[in-house]
Amino acid sequence: MTNVYSFDGILTFGLLFICTCAYLKKVPRLNSWLLSEKKGVWGVFYKAAVIGTRLHIAVAVSCLLMGFYVVFFK
Numbered sequence: 001m002t003n004v005y006s007f008d009g010i011l012t013f014g015l016l017f018i019c020t021c022a023y024l025k026k027v028p029r030l031n032s033w034l035l036s037e038k039k040g041v042w043g044v045f046y047k048a049a050v051i052g053t054r055l056h057i058a059v060a061v062s063c064l065l066m067g068f069y070v071v072f073f074k
Contacts, residue, residue, distance in 0.1 A: 021045050022052025
């Protein structure tokens with residue numbers, strides 16, 4: 001189990017958040033409802049979705065490395 005207050009917990013949470021927002025951007029109803037705001041608190045979801053779609057190779061490699069770390073070293 002990963003602790004949220006540790007550095008690797010924060011990295012895991014960030015990667016999962018970015019991947020989830022990028023996935024939700026592909027769903028039309030959720031895209032218009034959740035990712036329509038570009039500023040404010042709801043803008044965090046939009047910005048994470050943009051990071052996930054534009055840097056999809058770097059995010060995928062980071063997810064693989066984090067998964068390897070969590071499974072074998074944690």
